[in-house]
Amino acid sequence: MTLAELRAKLKAAHEAAKAARVKATAEAATEADRTAYKDALTGAEQALALVKDAEREEALEAASSKGAGDPPGGMGHNSGDDPRVYAAPKKTVKDEQKVLFPVAAQAKAAIINKQHQESGSSERVSPVDLLKNEGYGEFVKELDGRAREQRFKAGLASTTSSSVLLPQPVTEEIIPILYPATTFLQGAPRSVQLIGGTYRQPRGVGSSTAQYVGEGAKKPVGAPSFDDIRMNSHKLAGIVYMTNEAVKWTVGRLEAFIRADLQRVMGLKMDSAMYFGTGAGATPIGIFNTNRAITTFDGSGTTLFANNRKPTVAELDSIGMRMMLSLTGANIVRSDAWRWVMGYRFWAYLDTLRDGNGNKIYPELAQGLWKGIKILVSNQIVENGGTNTDEGSLGLVDFSHVLFAEEEGMTIKTSTEATIDDGGTLVLLWQQNMSAILCEMQHDVTLDQPKAVALLTRVRAGSPSTVAG
Known part of the structure; x- marks a missing residue:
């Protein structure tokens, strides 16, 4: 047997x-x-x-069965039905893997320990031991050093338990994880820190006075007015599921799966909220929906475009220039922090425009530019809105005036036993032989200068709709 x-x-x-x-x-x-x-x-x-x-x-x-000169590793990790791990040659961890690598090790260790428990075995494996056995001993030393440093700064003991793995990721490490799927983070907003779930800063809304004066003349007395920037914590939570068959994967492969799914479930939701959040419920107010007066242009009717489903090059150049001038006219100095934020349909429309010789009107699109300004193309720019169900938006944003506040980076928890209500569908992890990783972030967004955003609404360029107007 x-x-x-x-x-x-x-x-x-x-x-x-x-x-x-x-x-x-x-x-x-x-x-x-x-x-x-x-x-x-x-x-x-x-x-x-x-x-x-x-x-x-x-x-x-x-x-x-091993020869005297054979390496300590065997036939591969966790092959077949045996979930035990064996020593492996030394391996390295890439920078983009370092934050979630310990999470993957924790998830795999939880699955292994659950299988041991169900089989009646008292054998247990810690995430640290798992990493060492798979050849990541040097990475464990790096984690231990970081954990000791954080505990030292916090005034805590510097001893390390093999059953406890690594400190919580810090904010600057979380951003690169979500960066590939989050155009908002690619815009490089200014990062600020939420303390106790809030951030508050006075802001001038009325300017001071300055003028040239003659000898002995009175100097001008300004009367600037102020309001407050107030940001509050909004929690974004996502769950990554995996079958317990993932125990047969290496930690590296498991980390890649978690990272890709995390980018999808968290990154895309963040994109949507940071741009178009309404403030309803627990959702933050996005920079395109701020109650402060951003500059907006209405793309419906015939005021801007004779046919708003097929705007001409001259019309596109005109609205693009008007949006740019709306920023510079508000003393927003043009810089490398400016970004166009558009949907894929609008980008494709620009890319299909040709002159009389068949040449592209905007060849700079291939370099990610329009009118010399970098483009962020997001599939979270809704293009099926409005009464015609084909309307979208085009934004111009100076991200140096966008404040992105975080409280504690990302909190991550692993479970093999929970029952999860996933949109009305119950997921029974134990019964369905699955595990889950819960990820939570707390953040908010606002503008320190509302005129740093120009928004063209009801964009229909490239729409296949037969409905005019």
Whole structure:
């Protein structure tokens, strides 16, 4: 009988023992029920002994089958039905992996330990031991150094427990994780810190006075007015699911899966909220929906475009220039922090425009530019809005005036047992042989100068709709 079969037998015996215990401890339990419980326990113990003997035999087989010069690693990690890990050659961790690598190790260790528990084995593996066994010992040392540094700064003891892995990621490490899927973060907004869930800063809304004066003349007295920038914590939470078959993956492969899914579930939702959040419920108010007076242009009707589904090059150049001048006219100095924010349909329309010789009107689009300003193309720019269900937006943003406040980077938790209500559908992790990673961020966004944003609304360029107007 194979080790996997023995473990299955142990699991069945354990279940039988638990069922017998229910009967034996019931109020109406008979002597036969109590005897059956003792017999079931004996059977489970015998099955456990067989599993332990088989595990010892397999370890001896693995050790005796190696030559004197063979490396300590074996046939690959966690191959087949055996979830144990073995030592591996030294491996490196890339910078973009370092934040989520420990999370992947924690998730894999949780799955392994759950399988050991279900099989009746008392064997446990920590995330630290798992990383070491897979060849990431140098990375563990780096994590230990960072953890010691954070504990030292906090005035705590500097000892490290092998069952506790790494400090929480800091804000500047979280941004690169979500960066590939979040055009808002690609715009490089100014980062500020939420303290206790809030950020407050006075802001001048009325200017002071300055003028040239003659000898002996009175100097001007300004009367600037002020209001407050007030930012509050808004929690963004996402859950990454994985089957427990992921225990057969290396930590590196598992980290890549978690990172890709995290970018999708968190990054895209952040993009939508940072631009178009309404402030309803727990959602922040996005920079295009701020109650402070950003400059807006209405793209409906025929005021800006004779046919707003097929604007001409001259019309596009005109509205682009008007949006740019709306910023410079408000003393927003043009800089490399300016970004166009557009949807894919509008970008594609610009890219298809040709002159009489078939040449592209805007060849700079290939370099990610329009009118010399960098472009952020997001699929979170809705292009099916309005009464015609084909309207979108075009934004021009000076990101040096966009404030992005975070409280504590990202909090990450792992579970193999939880029951999760996923949009009305219950996900039973234990029953469905799955695990989940819960990720939470707390942040807010605002503008320190509302005129740093110009927004063209009801954009229909490139729409296939037959509805005019």
